[in-house]
Amino acid sequence: MSTVLENTNFRAEALRIGGEKLRTARTLDVYNPYSGERVGAVAMAGIGEVRRAMDIAQAYKPTLSRYERSAILNRAAALLRERMEEASDLITAESGLCKKDSLYEIGRVADVLNFGANEALRDDGQVFSCDLTPHGKKRKVITMREPLLGVITAITPFNHPMNQVAHKVVPSVATNNRMVLKPSEKVPLSAYYFADLLYEAGLPPEMLQVVSGDPAEIADELLTHRHVDLVTFTGGVSIGKYIAAKAGYRRMVLELGGNDPLIVMDDADLDKASDLAVQGSYKNSGQRCTAVKRMLVHHKVLGEFTERVLAKTLAWRHGDPADRSNDMGTVIDAAAARHFEKVVNEAVAQGARLLTGNVRAGALYAPTVLDRVRPEMAVVREETFGPVSPIIGFQDIDEAIRISNGTAYGLSSGVCTNRLDDVTRFARELQVGTVNLWEVPGYRIELTPFGGIKDSGLGYKEGVQEAIKSFTNCKTFTLPW
Incomplete structure (x- = not known):
């Protein structure tokens, strides 16, 4: 019988639901791809836990000002930069990426946080005059961006364990949305680390909940739950096309493969x-x-x-x-x-x-x-x-x-x-x-538009500015002028 070694920095993670660390009867082990050591274990969510997270998210109404959102994201960036070695060690342990790559990734994540903080302060509303044609009126149209009415489901891949998470979470925070995140079952530890960083920086936990588990068991619920307004996914083409077929009448951002x-x-x-x-x-x-x-x-x-x-x-x-x-x-x-x-x-x-x-x-x-x-x-x-x-x-x-x-x-x-x-x-x-x-x-x-065409993507591009557009509803308000 073979013995699995356990890493001295072993991390046992619970689900993050509604501000609680929720442990379940089943866990998912995480192994170092190089050494084979068991570096962590995460609680496995079932459909019940996913539904609970969705209900909590839908019931919560974020009220953070632009300044407060920006401050949280900047604070999280500062905390991450202070803990670069610890965070990059975690990425290396669970993904097998070398230290050069994991340190570079942490720098990118901090950039995403800072760019998101800047964008939270920027009002991209527009003003249109209406008296531009013979049948126009003396009115103005003002545009504004508002959070989605429902919940965002985010599903992230293994290849950038923390940066892929940041590209989903940061625009959601910047726009006062509520998100339920399912990280890759191969590298879930970095996602929990990132969520805890944001909580420490002051983010209300209802705005970001994390559920790990078997995609075969919980993915459909994450895609089709009645509270879900938008699904954002990064990963393979076949899964992306499955999501497009399954999610139905919902907004989707699918960032898929490349060649x-x-x-x-x-x-x-x-x-x-x-x-x-x-x-x-x-x-x-x-x-x-x-x-x-x-x-x-x-x-x-x-x-x-x-x-x-x-x-x-x-x-x-x-x-x-x-x-x-x-x-x-x-x-x-x-x-x-x-x-x-x-x-x-x-x-x-x-x-x-x-x-x-x-x-x-x-x-x-x-x-x-x-x-x-x-x-x-x-x-x-x-x-x-x-x-x-x-x-x-x-x-x-x-x-x-x-x-x-x-x-x-x-x-x-x-x-x-x-x-x-x-x-x-x-x-x-x-x-x-x-x-x-x-x-x-x-x-x-991390700020600029990113995404592909054909089988490489569907919907808005990623990049902080573009994601903010896809994570909001544009409302127009008109008034006499």
Whole structure:
């Protein structure tokens, strides 16, 4: 009989419902993907607990002023910055992300809080005169944004355990809404940590409740409960489409997968382009919807670019996530690593060439480079959500655009060229939500609009400003003038 080791910083978490820490008869264990240690356990909610949270949220009427909301968010940001090491250790322990990545994530979360605090102070209402046409009247129309009448359900994924949570919670707080959050069952500890931070900063607990559990048991209730006005979800396409079909007549914000290209033209600075390629592929263990999933490279520079990517991949240190010298930790679990190995092996069997990597040990998966990849191979046709760098050659810009647009996804892209005519064509013709020149596809700040088209998203984009729009109702008030 094998023995599961328990981490010395073990965290036992209860549900956060109505200001109470509610423990249940069943718990969900959380394991460190690298060591296998049991790092925590969270209470499992059933339908009854979800309904109770919804009823509490619906009954509560937030009255926080703009100043009070802003102060809470800024206070939470300050607390988080003071506890960066503790918070990043927690992310690393439950997700396997290396310390470099988890520390970076904490910085991003603090940014989300500060941006949300600023937006809480900003009134984006408008004033329209009505006497603009022959049949107009001497009146004015004033617009205002109000919280939703019902509750927001938020469902978050594993890849950014705290930042994905922040992008749902902060706009909700900034707009005086009430939210019931279900974090990923793989990384729930960071969500509870974040909620407690906000409570400590002064947030009324009825405005944010957290329920963890088995999605097969509680997800439908979170989607269809009579109090739910809006469902905001970040995750895979298949689940997103299920939510769209199940939630019915409700507002939805679905931020789904990506198959993001880095396009390298023949005039590109190959040292800079290969740096972007490697960083975009392996940061966060490649587990980002905006990671570089495909490298599209002009045939004139294909060989030299590939050599540079290979050399930089070989220098990318991976291993123990807690080792600060490592550039990459594990992927989320051994099952994910086995999936990457399978997809890469299929590509090799179809004619791709493995240059390095495709080595796994449990949840550790080595950074992997493939060339001679064709667009129809599953490794680039579907989203490979891990540290895999598939390189595809192209002849001209027309082919690059055709290959880039030739998948069901349309999230982000990166472009490496100095020719203005090519830049403008990519900006106009790439079927994506973001085109980044001389940057990885995933670059953004936490304030700016973010999201995709096609199978990559539905509804308003994320980013603090856009989320605030989707989390509010716009009311118009008219008066004689």
